[in-house]
Amino acid sequence: MIWRQIDGDRELVVGERAGGVLIQGDARTVDLSAYQGRVQCVYLDPPFFTGDDFNFRMRIGEKGWTDGSQNLVLGAYSDSFPGGRAQYLSLLRSLLEKAYALLSDTGALFLHLDSRMSAHARLLCDQIFKENNFINEIIWAYQSGGRAKRHFSRKHDVILFYAKSKALYFDISRVAVPRKDNRSNHMRRTVDAQGRACRTIKAGGKVYTYYDDEPVFPDDVWADVSHLQQKDPQRTGYDTQKPLALLNRIVRCCTRPGDIVADLCCGSGTALVAAAENDCRFLGVDLSPHAISVCRKRLLDTTLEVRTPFDRTPARLKAEMVPGIGYYEIELEDFDAALQFPEGTQFQPKGLQIGGLDAIDQWSVGFLRDGAYKTYVSSARRKQTPALKTLLELPLLRGQVAVSIVDVLGNRTLWVADSQA
Ligand SMILES: C[S@@+](CC[C@H](N)C(=O)[O-])C[C@H]1O[C@@H](n2cnc3c(N)ncnc32)[C@H](O)[C@@H]1O
CATH class of the missing domain: 2.60.40 (Immunoglobulin-like)
Known part of the structure; x- marks a missing residue:
């Protein structure tokens, strides 16, 4: 039977879970007007101004997928800006303006950067989102990577959290974490009159009581989420992929099931996967075809629309x-x-x-x-x-x-x- 290639503008995948849309293109120019004012959470993890080029490691064939011994290493995206910081900040400004327009009044922005550009980004966010909508500077601290000797090792990313308006929806009870059993602190372990285990501490003449069975909520330093290890089963081969646990926390704290989560630089699609896991719909945009094919694969069990024309090849x-x-x-x-x-x-x-x-x-x-x-x-x-x-x-x-x-x-x-x- 002879098969021939045809043109097509979009693919609809019939899936079992809440789904969304994937678009290959430049987030600055892609038409997202249909989503204006409807998105509850925008996560942005753009290039960081590192000057590096990042790759996608594609495993090849059954053998490559079984033992990792056959790969193609392909360029995924460049984080070099020949026009320097001005060119980088112009990209960031356009992405932030797009994010602002997409968000609903109750929506939240999470901008993920590192220490290189976070100060500049904070000022841009203050301009676009307004200073009084700044909520948190989250420090994501990790241990992975090498150790420096000429300065203190740089072991954190910065995630700037802004609200679109004072109507922000935020529910910290959805991101409770297990209580750490820190026996070296100065609290007295005891049980109250009803037999509930707790710790108490006296300060300023007042006794503070913390119950072991009460939920604990993260503060703005997140040291409990590690970077993906080399052998982590989550790894897709797409450089700079973020851990799902990090995106689950971000998505869960500011959305309810049915809400829309957008990621305008979605890479391997971690934020979109987190959205689907939490019954949210998603909108993912990325320039790289490798990003789109990794996302498609990770989201094949959702009701997915890939809104990007099919290619024509000599195949x-x-x-x-x-x-x-x-x-x-x-x-x-x-x-x-x-x-x-x-x-x-x-x-x-x-x-x-x-x-x-x-x-x-x-x-x-x-x-x-x-x-x-x-x-x-x-x-x-x-x-x-x-x-x-x-x-x-x-x-x-x-x-x-x-x-x-x-x-x-x-x-x-x-x-x-x-x-x-
Ligand atoms: C740091 S990675 C995102 C990683 C992602 N959070 C993940 O977990 O895999 C940044 C992404 O931004 C994309 N990107 C850069 N400039 C873009 C633009 N103008 N529009 C859309 N995507 C862009 C790159 O292709 C790259 O995939």
Whole structure:
């Protein structure tokens, strides 16, 4: 059966959980007017002005996904600004203005930076969000990374928390943490008249009592969330990926189920995953095609709309489609990806050849309907499922059957069988 590529503007994935929209593009210029004033939480984790280039490590084939021994290292995004600080701050200003316009009156902004630009960012936020809407400067302290000898090691990021207005919705009770059993402090451990375990301390002639079974809420120094370790199962291969625990705290404290969380520099999509886990809808934007393919894979169980045109590539697809009773069986036989590796691509091991189905990272089957491609069944390589399912069963529904493929370079192509065209 001959398959040919067709154009398409968007993909709708039929998922089981609350979902959202993913857009590949420049957040400064992408049209988000439909979301104006409707977003409850904007998380922004933009470039930090490090001067570095960041990569995406794409595992290749079943072997690569099983033991990490076959990879492509691809450029993901650049954090260099030839125009210097002025150019960087102009990006930040545009992102903050966009965030401000998106937020509802009860909404919250979390701007994640490090010590390089946080002072400048604070002044920008004061201008755009107004000084009296500043809520917290959160210090995310961690231990990972090397140790410096010429200065104190830099072991924290700064997260600036601003409200859109005085109507901010914030519920700290949703982010309670376990009480630390700090026996070295000066509190007296005891039980009260009802037998409840507590600690007491006397200060200024007054006795303060803290019950062991009462929730404890984080303060503005977050030292209880560690960076992702090298072997962390959450790791997607996208540099600068943040831990889910950090984003869960941010999303939970300022949203209710059904709210919209936006991340305008979504990278691997951690904030979007946190939104979905907390029954919120999401809006993710990123410039990098690798970011979009990682996000798509992480969010495949949500009702997802990828609002980005499909690519056209020189690839060729071989697949069979057999109608059964109540479903179609679509079997992937071969894929000639004709990959065009961008300059600077690293092959691990050197000379790695990528042929056939190894060039596929994700594929799905669905229908063309009302001008969109609707995905019903998918298979994607993951650490837990390194092999691609080569046979997918599609329910017999109205519409033209189509196949979508995301290759290891992040190209998304859409295919229809010629006999049906
Ligand atoms: C620090 S990373 C985000 C990491 C993300 N929080 C995560 O957990 O994976 C910054 C991201 O900003 C994106 N980016 C940079 N400039 C952008 C722009 N103008 N519009 C949209 N995304 C942009 C980069 O492609 C990169 O993925």
